[in-house]
Amino acid sequence: MSSEIYKPGSYPNLPPPPGTVGVYGWIKNNLFSSISNSTLTIISVVLIYYLIDGIIGWFFFDAVFDANSKIECRKINDGACWAVITRRVGQFVYGFYPEVERWRIDISFLTMFIAFAPLLYPDLPKRKWLLWFSGIYPFFAFILINGGYFGLTKIEYSLFGGFMLTVIIGVTGIVCSLPIGIFLALGRQSKLTVVRTLSVCFIEFMRGVPLITLLFVASSMLNYFMPPGTNFSILVRVIIMFTFFSAAYIAEVIRGGIQAIPKGQYEAADALGMNYWQTTRFITLPQALKISIPGIMNTFIGLYKDTTLVVVIGLLDPLGIGRAALADTKWNGLSTETYLFVALFFFVSCFAMSRYSLWLENKLNTDHK
Amino acid sequence: MVKNKNQLSKPVIEIKKMHKWFENFHVLKNISLGVNQGDRIVICGPSGSGKSTLIRCINRLEVHQKGDIIVNGTELTGDLKNLEAIRSDVGMVFQSFNLFPHLTVLENCTLAPIWVKGLPKKEANELAMELLTRVKIPEQALKFPGQLSGGQQQRVAIARSLCMQPKIMLFDEPTSALDPEMIKEVLDTMIELAETGMTMLVVTHEMGFAKKVADSVIFMDEGEIIEQNDPKNFFNNPKNERTKLFLSQILNH
Secondary structure: OOOOOOOOOOOOOOOOOOOOOHHHHHHHHHOOOOHHHHHHHHHHHHHHHHHHHHHHHHHHHOOEOOOOOHHHHHHHOOOOEOHHHHOOHHHHHHOOOOHHHHHHHHHHHHHHHHHHHHHHOOOOOOHHHHHHHHHHHHHHHHHHHHOOOOOOOOOOHHHOEHHHHHHHHHHHHHHHHHHHHHHHHHHHOOOOHHHHHHHHHHHHHHHHOOHHHHHHHHHHHHHHHOOOOOOOOHHHHHHHHHHHHHHHHHHHHHHHHHHOOOHHHHHHHHHOOOOHHHHHHHHHHHHHHHHHHHHHHHHHHHHHHHHHHHHHHOOEOHHHHHHHHHHOOOOOOOHHHHHHHHHHHHHHHHHHHHHHHHHHHHHHOOOOO | OOOOOOOOOOEEEEEEEEEEEEOOEEEEEEEEEEEEOOOEEEEEOOOOOOHHHHHHHHOOOOOOOEEEEEEOOEEOOOOHHHHHHHHHHEEEEOOOOOOOOOOOHHHHHHHHHHHOOOOOHHHHHHHHHHHHHHOOOHHHOOOOHHHOOHHHHHHHHHHHHHOOOOOEEEEEOOOOOOOHHHHHHHHHHHHHHHHOOOEEEEEOOOHHHHHHHOOEEEEEEOOEEEEEEOHHHHHHOOOOHHHHHHHHHHHOO
């Protein structure tokens, strides 16, 4: 084939040589490209097999899923004792929220996905209608979880705990910190000196102080700064602190995005007669936010995981619940199982966020579609 | 070609003794220039001569420090209301296109008409499609700028400016960033635009375009207007030594 002679200008497009593309080509190029590479591949496969074999055994085949105590577990089998989780799963999920009222949390949690769907997926059918629901969802969820209206029993914040507490603090913090961060980033770039100075001070203060300090401030001191008579619950104060803290980080991430936009974009917008807010809304922010997606998502994931810090001011997040379980003499010493379970919960949430941000980046990439 | 400059003697752009500095550097020195409706003016000169800065002053992308610039009877000052009105009357095409990469070609064209002029979306779309047809790329309307060639992008940029239905068009080296085979399609678009009687100020090195289209050619060097003449006299009979040198450099190669 290749030795054939063609007239100039008539050379056809030939397929690549066999074994260079496709699954076979990939395996050959990446796993067995040389003798040393092939040896490494084989050794790795064997190692991975033994490792996974042991882990899966401990996790599933030798594990005990129901028992009354650790001692009972050990009598049955020598793998993981998941009974500590299954017996206390209610506490891990709902904290000390009264059992008969837990349906309120379930409904809030499930409808949260409906509220987020139109925000996260712009191409959703009937998006306009769903957005109305997204708008009222915060009030809906507040009334449902907090109670006190429409005959719902008021539930004290001190009973909140577990994954539910993580989701409440994390999601509220994430949702509120994005718009605040955007305004701080714009404020920092503003030509108005007062706005710029205030933004810079806020951002630098929040970034310069450890989150845990802010949480102590929230738990002990914040009420001194409030007008007399106001009394926010500790949960609200903690959420405010998380929001401000991550808003400062997000502001800096977005500022990076804004500064990456070429000057020509502003000149084109100016030349078309667009004013500052039009330029910001249609030109600056869409591009800056797109560039900042990885950084924003980084901050969100950080905030979500940092919610575990509330344990130091006495709120019962999943780690707090886990510690309570471990303090129980029945389950004493099962910290591996407990913390692995909590870790799994965080991993699933954070991995979902991470995948979503990758999907969004791809979707918004308009360069070579 | 429509010659209507004698019908309307009132100039649409009047620049009087205008100066501009970048920090301490005196980029534009005592510029005076009148442009009548329908005039097609080509500005040329060596790089750094201030020609781009001059046309960028006309829609206040650059701020002048001394002298007056009057566009459509309104003086350019720091007043934002006036400025936005002037800018929606003055279209500009840039060397680097400056299309909005996150919007489709059609959205690039309709954004300003809808939000600045308050045109209903349907009308804005129709207008944009009409102008995209005029620059001969209606079939690209739903693509993103990054998917088009340089020449196509520049034609979109021209259509985008025209969608604001400007009275004056400024071109800042519109073909300098293009591959040679794409220069012609952009110049052809500009020639067609000139034939409609649009007032045009063009900074370019395309002397063929100047000969064919311009009513008047301006040569600038070191921030001054050195010479202004009709194309025939400008190219055949340049008066100033610096003009002669410049022309010999760009014409004989």
